Amino acid sequence: MISIEDYLEDIVGKAMRGKGLSLDKLSDLSNVSKDSITELLEGECNESAISSIAPHLDLHTASLIRAGKKSWRPEAVILEGVSIYNTPWNDMNVNSFLVWDPSSVSAAVFDTGTNCEELINEVQNRNLIIESIFLTHTHGDHIADLPKLVANFPDAKLYTSSKEPVEGANLINCGHQFEIGILKGTAFLTHGHSVGGLTYFIKGLDRPIAIVGDALFAGSMGGGMVSYEDALRTNRQHIFSLPDDTVVCPGHGPMTSIKEEKQMNPFYPEYKN
Ligand SMILES: [Fe+2]
Structure with missing residues (x-):
């Protein structure tokens, strides 16, 4: 089975880089400590912190929590051709x-x-x-x-x-x-x-x-x-x-x-x- 490529840490990192938001800036905007954001970037699924940062990254909160829990993968595809x-x-x-x-x-x-x-x-x-x-x-x-x-x-x-x-x-x-x-x-x-x-x-x-x-x-x-x-x-x-x-x-x-x-x-x- 092919592994999911990106989870919470990858998604948050890509969104921060994409929007040009540093750790300091995202912490200021979201009132989440830099330590807590760093833990998210290490894959720790802190739902409260995710809920606070997601809107500032234009990410969907529930989907991001799901990525943090690693609880979803797409249905298997078998298609002739x-x-x-x-x-x-x-x-x-x-x-x-x-x-x-x-x-x-x-x-x-x-x-x-x-x-x-x-x-x-x-x-x-x-x-x-x-x-x-x-x-x-x-x-x-x-x-x-x-x-x-x-x-x-x-x-x-x-x-x-x-x-x-x-x-x-x-x-x-x-x-x-x-x-x-x-x-x-x-x-x-x-x-x-x-x-x-x-x-x-x-x-x-x-x-x-x-x-x-x-x-x-x-x-x-x-x-x-x-x-x-x-x-x-x-x-x-x-x-x-x-x-x-x-x-x-x-x-x-x-x-x-x-x-x-x-x-x-x-x-x-x-x-x-
Ligand atoms: Fe590429």
């Missing part, structure tokens, strides 16, 4: 995805993870033809095994965001449309975590899927390494606007759904009941 690969990267793991049209041999790969061996084996076992390789973004963990993937599928076309070029890749922009057999896909620019991060929304399987890279995690998000505001805004614009039953395929942690993220993700309080 999608496989997830979870490979180690330093002290964390990174995901890559194989997507295929169950009615034909057409398939595509999304990111490489740090070792694409298992993915390559499944392509061979299923007798699939990899027509395309799509990159969500070019942070090292997501493209670590790109040379091996390209060498194994020399006829596949490689696609990346025009804002994150890679040698030998076709550059694409927001709105780019593509096909995997009878599956229809559209790329959306969900930048903010990276300068040109793309989300790939694909219809034609039993449920729609969105391969989001690090734009969104189950119960969290990759964080605004380039722009926190843009990361929040582009997620709202292009990911939370997708159908509720869309399966979210993130770059780290388990698969989730738009419906569950609306209910459970502390970064998006406006969707809560």
